[in-house]
Amino acid sequence: MNFITILGFVAAFFTTFALLPQGIRAIKTKHTKDLSLPMILMMEIGIILWLIYGLIINDLPLVFANGIGAIFATINLVMKLRYG
Numbered sequence: 001m002n003f004i005t006i007l008g009f010v011a012a013f014f015t016t017f018a019l020l021p022q023g024i025r026a027i028k029t030k031h032t033k034d035l036s037l038p039m040i041l042m043m044e045i046g047i048i049l050w051l052i053y054g055l056i057i058n059d060l061p062l063v064f065a066n067g068i069g070a071i072f073a074t075i076n077l078v079m080k081l082r083y084g
Contacts, residue, residue: 005061012065019043019072026079035080044073 026032047069054062 008059008061009064012061016065016069016072019069019076023072023075023079026076026083030079030083032076032080032082032084035076035084037080037084040073040077040080044070044077047073 022035026035047066050062051066051070054060054066
């Protein structure tokens with residue numbers, strides 16, 4: 001693995017897992033009033049498009065980050081729709 005790929009994985013880790021604390025908090029507190037539905041929807045669409053792009057160009061860091069990110073964004077979206 002070269003430096004650029006490692007850099008991609010490190011960046012992917014931080015941007016992907018940035019969504020996790022909010023999802024955990026929403027699950028624990030069942031409070032999502034302060035979350036913006038348009039922001040969550042835009043994030044979800046963007047992540048899915050990045051995932052598709054990563055698959056097309058066969059870029060493992062993009063696929064990894066956005067595959068997991070899509071799960072976390074979906075959790076946030078479901079929690080917002082359920083408790084928002």
